[in-house]
Amino acid sequence: xxxxxxxxxFINARVIDPAGGTDVRGGVLIADGVISAAGADVTAGNxxxxxRAIDCKGDIxxxxxxxxxxFVGEPGGEHRETIASASAxxxxxxxxxxxxxxxxxxxxxxxxxxxxxxxxxxDNAHVRVLPSAALTKGLRGQEIAEIGLLQEAGAxxxxxADRAVRNSQVMLRALSYARxxxxxxxxxxxxxxxxxxxxxxxxxxxxxxxxxxxxxxxxAIGLDRDMRLLKMVDGxxxxxIVSSSLSLDVIARAKADGLKVxxxxxxxxxxxxxxxxxxxxxxxxxxxxxxxxxxRMALVRALADGLIDxxxxxxxxxxxxxxxxxxxxxxxxxxxxxxxxAAGLRLVHSGEVSLVRLLNALSTRPADLLxxxxxxxxxxxxxxxxxxDMDEPFVLDPTQLRSRSKNTxxxxxxxxxxxxxxxxxxxxxxxxDAFDAS
Amino acid sequence: MxxxxxxxxxxxxxxxxxxxxxxxxxxxxxxxxxxxxxPHRHLLGIEGLxxxxxxxxxxxxDEAVSLSRQVEKKRSILRxxxxxxxxxxxxxxxxxxxxxxxKRLGADVMNMAVANSSVKKGETLIDTAATxxxxxxxIIIVRHHCSGAVDLLSRKVSCSVVNAGDGAHEHPTQxxxxxxxxxxxxxxxxxxxxxxxxxxxxxxxARSNILLxxxxxxxxxVVAPSTLLPSGIxxxxxxxxxxxxxxxxxxxxxxxxxxxxxxxxxxFVPSLREYAHFYGLDEDKLSYAKPDALVMHPxxxxxGVEIDSAVADGPRSLINEQVEMGVAVRMAVLEALSHxxxxx
Numbered sequence: 001x002x003x004x005x006x007x008x009x010f011i012n013a014r015v016i017d018p019a020g021g022t023d024v025r026g027g028v029l030i031a032d033g034v035i036s037a038a039g040a041d042v043t044a045g046n047x048x049x050x051x052r053a054i055d056c057k058g059d060i061x062x063x064x065x066x067x068x069x070x071f072v073g074e075p076g077g078e079h080r081e082t083i084a085s086a087s088a089x090x091x092x093x094x095x096x097x098x099x100x101x102x103x104x105x106x107x108x109x110x111x112x113x114x115x116x117x118x119x120x121x122x123d124n125a126h127v128r129v130l131p132s133a134a135l136t137k138g139l140r141g142q143e144i145a146e147i148g149l150l151q152e153a154g155a156x157x158x159x160x161a162d163r164a165v166r167n168s169q170v171m172l173r174a175l176s177y178a179r180x181x182x183x184x185x186x187x188x189x190x191x192x193x194x195x196x197x198x199x200x201x202x203x204x205x206x207x208x209x210x211x212x213x214x215x216x217x218x219x220a221i222g223l224d225r226d227m228r229l230l231k232m233v234d235g236x237x238x239x240x241i242v243s244s245s246l247s248l249d250v251i252a253r254a255k256a257d258g259l260k261v262x263x264x265x266x267x268x269x270x271x272x273x274x275x276x277x278x279x280x281x282x283x284x285x286x287x288x289x290x291x292x293x294x295x296r297m298a299l300v301r302a303l304a305d306g307l308i309d310x311x312x313x314x315x316x317x318x319x320x321x322x323x324x325x326x327x328x329x330x331x332x333x334x335x336x337x338x339x340x341x342a343a344g345l346r347l348v349h350s351g352e353v354s355l356v357r358l359l360n361a362l363s364t365r366p367a368d369l370l371x372x373x374x375x376x377x378x379x380x381x382x383x384x385x386x387x388x389d390m391d392e393p394f395v396l397d398p399t400q401l402r403s404r405s406k407n408t409x410x411x412x413x414x415x416x417x418x419x420x421x422x423x424x425x426x427x428x429x430x431x432x433d434a435f436d437a438s
Numbered sequence: 439m440x441x442x443x444x445x446x447x448x449x450x451x452x453x454x455x456x457x458x459x460x461x462x463x464x465x466x467x468x469x470x471x472x473x474x475x476x477p478h479r480h481l482l483g484i485e486g487l488x489x490x491x492x493x494x495x496x497x498x499x500d501e502a503v504s505l506s507r508q509v510e511k512k513r514s515i516l517r518x519x520x521x522x523x524x525x526x527x528x529x530x531x532x533x534x535x536x537x538x539x540x541k542r543l544g545a546d547v548m549n550m551a552v553a554n555s556s557v558k559k560g561e562t563l564i565d566t567a568a569t570x571x572x573x574x575x576x577i578i579i580v581r582h583h584c585s586g587a588v589d590l591l592s593r594k595v596s597c598s599v600v601n602a603g604d605g606a607h608e609h610p611t612q613x614x615x616x617x618x619x620x621x622x623x624x625x626x627x628x629x630x631x632x633x634x635x636x637x638x639x640x641x642x643x644a645r646s647n648i649l650l651x652x653x654x655x656x657x658x659x660v661v662a663p664s665t666l667l668p669s670g671i672x673x674x675x676x677x678x679x680x681x682x683x684x685x686x687x688x689x690x691x692x693x694x695x696x697x698x699x700x701x702x703x704x705x706f707v708p709s710l711r712e713y714a715h716f717y718g719l720d721e722d723k724l725s726y727a728k729p730d731a732l733v734m735h736p737x738x739x740x741x742g743v744e745i746d747s748a749v750a751d752g753p754r755s756l757i758n759e760q761v762e763m764g765v766a767v768r769m770a771v772l773e774a775l776s777h778x779x780x781x782x
């Protein structure tokens with residue numbers, strides 16, 4: 001389909017390649033679904049006659065975002081989200097590749113379910129949809145999933161989503177087995193006993209609200225165990241979410257030790273803290289919980305210096321039945337596909353994180369982890385590019401969000417930065433009217 | 439290659455250290471006295487044996503093959519001797535093979551089925567040993583589910599003890615019969631590339647084979663998912679491979695291990711179908727090995743899991759030869775130990 005299309009050029013743009021770290025005035029030329037030229041040389045003056053040119057009017061053009069954990073609602077949770085609605089939300093948020101979370105019904109622990117997701121995505125999604133599969137059967141943490149067959153079916157990573165593998169012997173064998181297939185394990189480490197019935201960060205706020213607390217140590221203890229196991233098997237390990245400075249210490253030590261470890265945090269943990277829960281706002285009930293402001297600042301610094309590799313949305317749509325209930329009974333999770341970039345730009349506007357580093361963590365690093373050729377604005381890379389105005393202010397209206405569920409923690413928040421266009425393999429899948437007039 | 443008096447192939451380099459032709463006059467030898475140079479009282483494992491001990495046993499086993507193919511199979515080396523087969527773990531072919539070997543050498547063989555024994559009533563292994571010892575047997579053949587149990591028992595009895603498999607430790611007669619099968623079909627062991635595939639972690643067969651084959655100069659590989667490899671395996675003198683394609687490349691012998699089905703569902707490997715897909719030996723995976731590569735399996739086989747029926751029953755399978763060699767090797771072992779039996 002794309003091969004018959006006219007070449008496309010985004011000109012008069014600020015072109016940022018988050019892989020190479022370049023930030024120049026110029027354009028991006030796309031032919032046959034891949035980037036054929038990028039940089040200062042791509043200008044209105046030197047395009048071929050057949051090229052469809054789009055004037056970006058100084059807006060930023062960069063590689064599309066890649067989100068490592070998205071709950072798409074299929075199969076089994078279509079009331080919360082569908083592949084079509086998640087794809088629409090992603091496209092509007094500048095996310096051109098999503099990795100689906102395996103905590104569906106049935107759980108994505110069988111090659112047939114991976115195949116189902118791929119077919120559904122082919123027919124219903126405009127962004128790229130890559131399934132991750134369960135690390136253990138049924139996400140129960142007892143038996144290793146069929147990592148080899150699932151990988152052959154197309155699973156790109158193995159994770160028990162927000163569940164930690166409690167049994168260390170199982171975890172060791174899973175790490176060891178996955179290593180044979182060079183499979184990427186993404187694990188949300190936690191000491192489940194220490195988490196207990198907690199619902200928010202342990203500390204003064206939880207005590208004042210009368211809510212059960214979750215200590216930051218619960219996550220760090222789990223991570224520390226995993227690092228010791230990883231050292232025995234030399235596999236690839238990605239910490240799905242780190243939320244505190246204790247965890248960052250563990251990751252820093254493991255990286256210094258030469259382990260093949262990476263980590264992510266969520267856009268929520270970078271931009272919100274436990275005080276935002278206010279009067280029991282369930283949309284801010286997350287796992288791991290939002291932490292103290294000091295912890296948030298530590299995460300931001302770790303993102304800036306690269307200790308945190310990746311930022312994810314942890315897009316987790318929840319319908320009103322699971323959120324309009326008392327805080328302690330509400331489901332964990334928030335949506336984030338559409339707001340991730342704008343929320344992340346808060347850190348750029350405040351001067352805490354450079355734009356290139358933010359885009360690197362949202363695009364290049366996740367591509368590298370998945371061994372995808374995306375995540376770079378370079379000749380030969382797939383033409384998954386987005387255009388955004390990093391300054392345009394707006395107040396978030398949840399009713400305008402494309403996700404089926406509206407549980408955004410940025411409900412009514414002032415944000416700055418709007419996605420104008422998203423393009424996958426050279427095809428524009430989201431864009432304002434201005435872009436269609438060429 | 440030389441030809442023995444019985445028309446069997448012999449490789450000179452394997453024979454010479456033993457004093458050459460002496461080993462090849464089998465049926466002419468004494469009916470009642472062994473000529474095998476074997477300095478040990480027990481056979482507890484391959485570990486501790488010198489290459490020449492192993493070769494002596496294999497040479498004697500070659501003779502036993504010839505004997506076993508005759509109509510008159512009986513010898514009298516163990517006449518009047520008592521052999522007890524003490525199997526704490528169920529076994530069909532090993533126990534039958536030891537029983538037949540003992541009977542062909544003239545021994546009185548008694549099978550102790552543990553289900554009927556006082557072990558089930560709580561007797562300890564050492565008490566069992568003392569009880570049996572009081573019956574004045576000459577040789578006890580022991581299989582036990584605990585590694586080291588046979589060694590322990592051997593210290594408490596005054597007769598010879600043969601290890602018929604202890605836990606995940608050793609199964610020396612299996613390794614000897616495998617080596618005999620290889621030597622008789624390939625003519626040698628030195629320099630061959632032998633891939634041992636499957637559940638190495640829990641396999642006594644793998645351990646004994648690694649020790650024996652490396653002692654005789656073979657290049658040994660193990661091929662398995664990491665979860666079925668014991669830690670430190672790379673320091674046991676073998677090459678470690680995790681895919682059949684790498685592990686079987688240019689192999690002369692592909693030795694499959696039996697997979698315990700109870701280990702199959704999630705604990706060590708995710709499922710039977712995943713294991714069969716990546717590690718089950720079929721014609722396709724066998725094509726990575728040398729065109730004349732041969733296939734072995736200690737049995738009993740799980741068809742369609744670790745080995746495809748087409749391969750197990752195919753022209754390159756040595757599985758039935760292994761069973762025949764099993765009897766011969768056990769005859770050789772019993773004969774070798776007969777030197778050391780009490781004389782009065």
